[in-house]
Amino acid sequence: IVSLWEYVAGWASHFSPVSYFLCSGQHLITAVADHLFGLKTTSWELGRFRSVIELDSPSVTAEQVAAIEQSVNEKIRDRLPVNVQELSLDDPEVEQVRGRGLPGDHAGPIRVVTIKGIDSNMCCGTHVSNLSDLQVIKILGTEKGKKNKTNLLFLAGNRVLKWMERSHGTEKALTAMLKCGAEDHVEAVKKLQNTTKLLQKNNLNLLRDLAVHIAHSLRNSPDWGGVVVLHRKEGDSEFMNIIANEIGSEETLLFLTVGDEKGAGLFLLAGPAEAVETVGPRVAEILEGKGAGKNGRFQGKATKMSRRAEAQVLLQDYVSTQSAEE
């Protein structure tokens, strides 16, 4: 009848009640997976929410998972007793335990944990005294593990209830946000993702077209030949580069910014190479950002868009000094 052996060193008694539920849960699943399908447990991790058992197999089928879950819950309903026995080191039975992996230098009493009628040789911490204490085990599913291993995710006891409570909360929130029942949540999110993708694509096309138009109107600006400034909240690096490319100015200093007027954003300077090289780093400094560039382009990130006017004054001063020198 006594078919399961384990040794557990003295520290095991310090396990919290929470982990001892999980230990027994792990123990039971390990034993059943081995018994039904010869799936050996190679390691496990008892987590705060869900726990994981690593099985020594590249795959575990859904049918196997269902059979394991059914069997462990049957044993819980059968209220199988769990016995814990302490053996001293000179007990002849210790030899059997030693054969199952007791470290040679182990000292102190040895704990032997037995679940009636279940065979396993894995070991763990403290256990429940009766499998009925486990209440229920839910196997959530499998995930690909390390090389040729499969991880089995499970919940035991009270955590099943906690998980359900949490899942229900999430489901309720999603139902309110997506305005459809739980069975349609995934489809609704897919639809939203599709819509977002389409909108992003349209937005990008519009920004591109807009950039071309802006470039043409800037060419007719009264500031042409001096410093031309443009800020637009919506936009990105590509938007600014399209404008700069369209203008292709050698004689005008172009100062473009996108992003939050009072917060962070991006900037781009374009124009005569020497001018851009000189003022670029200073503009980056004023905007409390960073940038880099070459060949008449300097661009970067800014954290203080609110100081744009200061940067503009710097550029205008630079241009007027240059023209005075000429």
Ligand SMILES: *[C@@H]1O[C@H](CO)[C@@H](O)[C@H](O)[C@H]1NC(C)=O
């Ligand atoms: C296990 O616990 C249940 C519920 O407390 C009890 O009815 C049953 O007799 C126990 N079984 C054994 C073998 O101790």
Ligand SMILES: *[C@@H]1O[C@H](CO)[C@@H](O)[C@H](O)[C@H]1NC(C)=O
């Ligand atoms: C995984 O299993 C396959 C098939 O049994 C074997 O060929 C392969 O060498 C194994 N890989 C590792 C990393 O053990």
Ligand SMILES: *[C@@H]1O[C@H](CO)[C@@H](O)[C@H](O)[C@H]1NC(C)=O
């Ligand atoms: C989302 O887009 C994909 C690919 O275009 C399409 O196959 C799928 O049916 C769409 N899904 C929904 C829910 O609109």
